[in-house]
């Protein structure tokens with residue numbers, strides 16, 4: 001479970017980060033709204049925990065922008081006040097749940113487990129391109145013409161998800177590295193190539209006629225050869 005935590009109170013962020021890591025969440029932590037939103041745009045999370053009052057951009061705005069971008073990841077909002085307006089605004093902005101500070105660790109963990117279950121049962125969790133169908137909940141790739149399917153590794157899934165959601169565009173190695181590994185460096189470019197080859201093997205395994213084409217010197221794109 002990959003979790004994004006955006007909380008500007010450093011001690012709180014540190015304590016929460018430790019607790020969540022002990023519970024086996026892979027945690028990315030940011031202390032301002034702008035970086036938090038940038039992280040949501042460039043990585044795929046299973047859960048998002050947003051403080052409301054943040055420098056740069058508040059939690060409500062982040063949630064609203066994430067939903068506008070079509071990101072359906074469950075969001076838990078942390079609110080400092082117990083006042084009803086905050087809760088209503090939070091839920092209106094696209095958050096799935098809220099928790100009033102101070103809260104018990106046990107309660108936070110229970111809410112997160114509930115949200116994670118909800119996320120996995122999200123409706124219409126299917127992306128399609130050509131003869132491909134990608135189940136966003138189970139990370140299963142299927143070929144729609146022959147029914148063959150295979151479970152993808154997380155990186156393979158994210159490569160295909162990124163290519164499918166940007167179909168018709170050539171994605172550069174740099175874009176893929178930043179989107180999937182969070183960094184833009186030579187080491188990450190090698191990762192892109194290695195995982196691109198794993199992903200192609202999965203496409204071949206299900207007998208898909210959709211290919212990941214390398215566009216020399218530019219990047220990659222999905223092509224469906226319907227012959």
Ligand code: CA
Nearest residue numbers: 008051053054
């Ligand atoms: Ca705060």
